[in-house]
Amino acid sequence: MIRSLRIGLARGGIELKQTLTTPTDLxxxxxxxxxxxxxxxxxxxxxxxxxxxxxGASTLPGVLGMGLALGGLMTVxxxxxxxxxxxxxxxAKATPNGMTSYVVGKAVVVGGMTILSMLLQLIPGxxxxxxxxxxxxxxxxxxxxxxxxxxxxxxxxxxxxxxxDSPRNMALAxxxxxxxxxxxxxxxxxxxxxxxxxxxxxxxxxxxLGLGMRSVFLPDSLASVELTHSWRHFETxxxxxxxxxxxxxxxxxxxxxxxxxxxxxxxAARRERAMATMGR
Amino acid sequence: xxxxxxxxxxTELPADERVIDVRDLRMRYGTRDVLDGVSFAAxxxxxxxxxxxxxxxxxxxxxxxxxxRMRSAGAVSxxxxxxxxxxxxxxxxxxxxxxxxxDHGKWRVRELLKHLGTYYAPYSxxxxxxxxxxxxxxxxxxxxxxxxxxxxxxxxGQRRRLDVAIGIVGRPELLFLDEPTxxxxxxxxxxxxxxxxxxxxxxxxxxxxxTHDLDEAEKLADRIVILAQGRIIADGxxxxxxxxxxxxxxxxxxxxxxxxxxxxxxxxxxxxxxFLQYGDDIGDLEVRRNSLEDTYMKLVLExxxxxx
Numbered sequence: 001m002i003r004s005l006r007i008g009l010a011r012g013g014i015e016l017k018q019t020l021t022t023p024t025d026l027x028x029x030x031x032x033x034x035x036x037x038x039x040x041x042x043x044x045x046x047x048x049x050x051x052x053x054x055x056g057a058s059t060l061p062g063v064l065g066m067g068l069a070l071g072g073l074m075t076v077x078x079x080x081x082x083x084x085x086x087x088x089x090x091x092a093k094a095t096p097n098g099m100t101s102y103v104v105g106k107a108v109v110v111g112g113m114t115i116l117s118m119l120l121q122l123i124p125g126x127x128x129x130x131x132x133x134x135x136x137x138x139x140x141x142x143x144x145x146x147x148x149x150x151x152x153x154x155x156x157x158x159x160x161x162x163x164x165d166s167p168r169n170m171a172l173a174x175x176x177x178x179x180x181x182x183x184x185x186x187x188x189x190x191x192x193x194x195x196x197x198x199x200x201x202x203x204x205x206x207x208x209l210g211l212g213m214r215s216v217f218l219p220d221s222l223a224s225v226e227l228t229h230s231w232r233h234f235e236t237x238x239x240x241x242x243x244x245x246x247x248x249x250x251x252x253x254x255x256x257x258x259x260x261x262x263x264x265x266x267x268a269a270r271r272e273r274a275m276a277t278m279g280r
Numbered sequence: 281x282x283x284x285x286x287x288x289x290x291t292e293l294p295a296d297e298r299v300i301d302v303r304d305l306r307m308r309y310g311t312r313d314v315l316d317g318v319s320f321a322a323x324x325x326x327x328x329x330x331x332x333x334x335x336x337x338x339x340x341x342x343x344x345x346x347x348x349r350m351r352s353a354g355a356v357s358x359x360x361x362x363x364x365x366x367x368x369x370x371x372x373x374x375x376x377x378x379x380x381x382x383d384h385g386k387w388r389v390r391e392l393l394k395h396l397g398t399y400y401a402p403y404s405x406x407x408x409x410x411x412x413x414x415x416x417x418x419x420x421x422x423x424x425x426x427x428x429x430x431x432x433x434x435x436x437g438q439r440r441r442l443d444v445a446i447g448i449v450g451r452p453e454l455l456f457l458d459e460p461t462x463x464x465x466x467x468x469x470x471x472x473x474x475x476x477x478x479x480x481x482x483x484x485x486x487x488x489x490x491t492h493d494l495d496e497a498e499k500l501a502d503r504i505v506i507l508a509q510g511r512i513i514a515d516g517x518x519x520x521x522x523x524x525x526x527x528x529x530x531x532x533x534x535x536x537x538x539x540x541x542x543x544x545x546x547x548x549x550x551x552x553x554x555f556l557q558y559g560d561d562i563g564d565l566e567v568r569r570n571s572l573e574d575t576y577m578k579l580v581l582e583x584x585x586x587x588x
Contacts (some may be wrong), residue, residue, distance in 0.1 A: 007398055014395060018386040088383035091446070093348070095399045096372040263348035264378035264458060265339050271380055 001100075008101035019113060033120040036063055037128055044129050048225055049189075053218075055200020057129035061217040062186045064118050065209035068146065071114030072153020072205075073160065073177055079106060080161025080168055085270050090262045099259055103158075110157075111150050131219070136214040141233065143253070145212045152205045152240040155247025162258040166270065168277060180206050191227060198227065205243050208236045297323045298357070299454050300345060305354035307340050307510075314340050316510040318354070322503075327476065329491060329501035333580060335381070338490045339458070345488065346376055346456055357388060357578040359454060372410065375452030375485075379459050381443045385432035389423055389442055390414055393449055400445050400450035409447050420478070421445040422471060430542035435580045437468040444472070448479065455479065457489040461496060476500055498572045504553075506579055513583040518572050527570040534564045547558040 019025040040063075043056035083089050092098035126132050134142075160173050183197050184190065184207040190198055201207045214222070215231035223231050300322040307315040315337045322328045332338050343349040344356060347370075356362060361370045384392050397411030404410040418424045421441045424529035426434060431442060440460070447455060457476075461469045473496070479485040491497050497504055498518045506514040506521075514521050528546035533540050535558055544550040547567050554562060570578075 003402060007395075010398070011395065014387070014391060022386060036302070083383070086382045086385070087380075090348075090378070091381070091383050094346075094371070094374075094376040095396060096368040096403060096450070097399060101399070263343045263346075263378075265343065267378070268380055271382075 004097045004100040005104055007097070008104025011101055011105030011106055012112065015105060015109040015114040019109070020116075029117050029120055029167070033117065036060075036121050037124055040125060041044040043127050045145070048222065050225065050227070051222065053222060054129050054131050057131040058214070058218060058222060059187060060121070060125045060129060061130065062210040064122060064217075065149075065211070065213035066181055066184070066186045066206060067118050067121065067151055068149040068213075069112060069206040069209050070181075071110055071113065071117070071175070072150055073157040075110045075113060075152050076106065076157030077161035077164070077173060078167065078170060079110065080158060081164050081167050084161075084165075084258070084262065085167060085267070085274065087267045089259065090264065090267050093259055093262050099255075106158075107150070107154055110154065114150075115146070132217045133219065134216060141212065141216050144237070145216070148237070148240045148244065149205070149209050149212075152243035152247065155251035156243065159247070159250045161255050162254045166274065168274075180204055184210055186210050189225065191225065202227075202239070205240055208239050212236045298408050299324050299326075299359060300328070301355075301357040302341075302345070305341070305344065305356060306352045307337070308352045315351075318507070318510070319431065320505050320512060320515055322486055322488060324486055325480055326502045327480055327487045327489065327500050329489050329497040329504045330507060331491070331494070331497055331504060331576060332507035337510045338507055340456060341507065342456055342488065342490060346374065347371070348426055357486040362446070369403060371402050372450055373453045375447040375450060375455040377434075377443050377447035377455070377457045377460060380440070380463065381446075383431075387431050389417065389431065389434070389567055390427040392442075393417060393445055396446055397449045403450070408451050408453070410451050412451050417445050417449060420448075421475065436463050437465065440464065440468075441472075444475065447518065448485075451483065452485060454486045454488070457487060459491055460489060461491070461493065473499055494572045494576055504572070508577065508580050508583040511583070514579050518575075521579070522570040522572065522575045525570060525575045527574055527578065529570070530568045532564070532566040532568075533562050535561050 040056035040060050043059060044054050046055040047053060048055050048058050080089075089102065092102035164170050164173060180201070182188070183193055183201045184204070185193075185201065186206070190201055190207065193201070211226065211232065214226075215236075217232065220231075223229055226232070298321050300320070302321065303319045305315050305318040306313065317492045318337070318341060320328075328483060330338050330341065340349065345358050345363060347358075347366050350364055356364070357364070359373055361372075364420075387395075390524075393414050397414065400410040411419075415424075418427055421444055422443055423438060423445065426438055431439065434442060440463070444457075444460065449456075460476075461472050464472060476487065477500075480487060487500075489497075489500065501518065503515070503517055503522060505512055514524070516524070528543040528545055531542045531544060531547055531550060531554075533554070542550065547569070551565070551567065
């Protein structure tokens with residue numbers, strides 16, 4: 001077990017290095033960062049309603065929270081679907097203890113990619129907008145929020161990835177996730193949503209991750225524009241913990257079921273279908 | 281024509297020599313029997329070729345042996361263990377090379393082999409040192425010059441050799457090769473055949489391969505099992521199979537600058553007659569018994585006719 005963990009960590013490290021030396025991957029990190037920085041740049045002189053605080057500065061942390069959620073949910077599920085199609089998963093199954101190390105490696109590489117994307121947005125961001133500040137308490141919040149974010153979203157991402165057979169129907173999962181972005185108070189205040197949508201948003205990790213990141217980077221006075229006028233750390237921890245439990249309960253069984261179905265003919269059949277779709 | 285004697289070949293082997301032992305294997309999807317009472321065995325160090333038309337059940341059989349698929353009924357033992365419930369220790373003794381791998385495209389050849397080798401290290405024994413040292417392995421499969429390349433940049437043949445390298449990095453006692461040389465040019469094919477011979481000669485690796493290339497089966501396999509419509513219709517060496525199938529032998533010769541071809545059921549009396557008649561005028565004599573292809577076609581056609 002310890003050995004599989006170590007091999008998995010090595011695997012994640014190698015894949016992280018690979019993605020950092022692949023130009024198309026790098027573009028995929030830089031492009032959203034550029035887009036975001038452009039957005040907050042144009043919002044920098046607007047103010048959060050009822051305050052003198054920069055709207056751009058208040059949006060940036062929420063977007064970082066969204067990045068954490070998307071990394072765990074979308075990157076994990078997409079990689080799983082792609083690697084099931086190209087046979088990486090079957091290879092893991094054909095290797096002794098391969099599946100354990102595969103899962104560990106995936107967590108490492110997606111975690112690394114997500115934190116890297118976050119830094120690419122945050123570091124230039126603090127030069128574009130003003131007013132972001134991390135206190136000692138903020139660092140402590142980060143120390144539990146980020147691991148919890150990964151634990152709450154990655155298993156669910158793995159479950160989503162197991163349910164889709166081809167990268168081409170992944171849109172079915174992508175659309176609801178973007179719907180969630182829209183209602184979770186990332187770009188547009190959740191307080192302006194109808195009550196039932198607020199309820200829906202608060203059931204998912206996205207809202208809480210946005211809120212948690214705002215609590216880290218924004219002055220405490222800005223809690224006044226949130227729901228219940230507080231950063232609600234206790235509730236954040238609670239909802240994320242429920243998702244951790246849910247994901248950990250579902251993911252192993254669903255991943256195992258998916259892996260059990262992998263075989264050479266399953267990969268070949270999927271490949272043939274992919275070729276047929278591309279030819280059309 | 282019956283080949284029942286050959287069907288029981290498995291039971292003649294002592295149990296500890298049987299790397300693969302399949303008895304009365306059945307696989308049913310819904311109401312359709314994909315495998316219907318398949319029995320065969322492979323002994324250590326043997327190269328066994330599984331032949332048969334598409335849909336005959338080759339892939340299903342091999343996937344059951346690899347532990348990737350559950351069977352409906354029958355007894356299966358691979359390296360002394362039932363693949364349906366085999367653990368990681370068993371997995372470490374098996375090598376799998378499937379058709380059309382495209383995985384790990386971003387990985388560099390050496391990096392990938394080195395990484396995958398680490399999974400096998402805990403399963404190293406005094407007799408079999410696992411994994412295979414990467415540099416030796418690169419040399420064996422002829423990928424030294426590509427060691428630093430990414431897998432997605434390899435040519436088709438090179439990628440296939442990488443797949444074989446990954447299949448044998450754990451020094452498997454049993455290797456599954458599913459249509460290993462599809463898309464190879466003749467030189468690459470010959471190199472691959474040499475590699476297979478090396479594996480079986482030096483390391484006593486048992487190999488189960490499927491192929492549509494009957495020449496390849498004849499060159500590589502010690503024994504050939506032909507599967508058609510979910511049943512084994514023949515089991516024996518290429519030579520034994522062609523002997524068991526009544527067929528005509530082709531005789532070619534030249535006389536006075538002219539070429540002649542004749543087919544005869546009994547070649548020996550015909551050739552004797554030929555020399556009695558023309559003596560030294562006969563040149564370029566060639567006598568070719570049924571090729572494996574002829575044998576194979578006859579067996580498959582017979583089995584299809586027999587079931588109708």
